[in-house]
Amino acid sequence: MNTQKTALITGSSYGIGKELAYLFIKNGYNLVITARSHDKLQDLKVDLLKEFPDRSILIIPRDLSLPDAPLHLVNALKEKNLVIDVLVNNAGYGLLNSFHEADLDQQLNMIQLNVNNLVSLTRLLIPQMIKNKTGGILNVASIAGFVPGPNMAVYYATKAFVLSFSEALHEELKPFGISVTCLAPGPTLTKFCEVSGMKESVIFKMGAQSAQTVARKGYKGFVRNKVIVLPGLKNKSITLITRFFPRYLIRKVIHRLQKIT
Template sequence: MAGAERWTVITGASSGIGEELAKVFAQRGYPLVLTARRSGRLETLAADLRRSHGVPVEVLALDLEDRGGPQELVDWLKERDLTVHTLVNNAGFGLRGRFASLPFERQVAMIDLNIVAVTVLCRLLLPGMIARGRGGILNVASTAAFQGGPFMAVYYATKAFVLSLSEALYEEAKPFGVTVTALCPGPTETEFSMTADLESSKLFKKGAMSAADVARSGIAGYEARRAVVIPGMPNRIGAFGAKLLPRSLSRKLAGLLQQGE
């Protein structure tokens, strides 16, 4: 395998936004490394992308909730001499419910996946991008990042971290020709909504974007070297409104939207 290839690494690539991001990058001719826990779905997607777009696609089944997972991924890339041009931190999950009632083990696992894995992978792979003077990172955050979120307290907090980290790294990396972009989708039609028990929430019932539209918007913004991408006008209005409203009102509104009807 040629180390000179500009590989794109996508975490959480077996479904939803991650799967659609893989399809769009493949259409653009990027060689891909796809990682997620479900090897069967990854292998099926990889075969489809190779056949449809003629790009190299490698697969690694990996659980990034494991604190050793990010280092395992980077070691695997080094063993194969794969030069990472773009890192896509998409893997993540959410849970809906009261903070004091949700299983604390799953909330800590959410922090490990949504925050720790993202941070470690950025730290391990960004120096090489800076040294080469090209490439970048696309971190999948959420419109949840713009306010506190009662009934999804830890999830909202993790996405606020991802947004803040991404914006800071954007400024640090920009002088070296490297881009760091935060993709902040709102409600999206993916398996995430089922895992998080969101489908009955007022927020989800207000309408959701397709994962394909989110992916196209995110990659377009990343290629345009934007720091933050919010797909869809309603989501942009909502994020802007969260900045204008008093925080006391913004968090109450977020809590109301998380509740079921």
């Protein structure tokens, strides 16, 4: 392993995470990429090394929704004597369904991935960053984190957690030279649409950004140590509007937009 910095990117087999992997390697980082789809990670590694042959890429395939996944991941890094300079907590998913009908285990699995294991991985990797007096964290939340989301109640709540957690850590870790940025995308054309069941939803039909655009804006904001990155004018406007309207109205509108047909 050479002396370049290393970024660990969760959920880098598809979508926004894959695009972030490209941006980090392009900007001089070595990578640790992780997700469940080993084949997709392998394809990504081959493609990236063709373009950036002097970098190193380690694949650690993991189901990050398993409770002990963060510890296993960090132990795998220790075995390779790998120091993580930047942690990108991107892996996550959402589900469009009414809470009373949703499978409880699935909802809890979502919380485990989107929240619990994001916290664990962050907590496990921060001490080394503090010791090195440098480091960065890029957490992927959502504009969903700014509002309540009827018919996606748990998902919206997980993203509200990520947003709040990131903002708090941004302040806490500043004195240690560690930057913390929260990327809050709006609808983005990735596998998320199918996984969440939102492909035909009004929200996605109203227009979605490409994963490339979202990742580019996220990376730029991270480099500038912005606390929250809202990619694009539409997402900025939506979150601004929610501040001026009463919450009862906001949640009613979202309920309508996220109708289950």
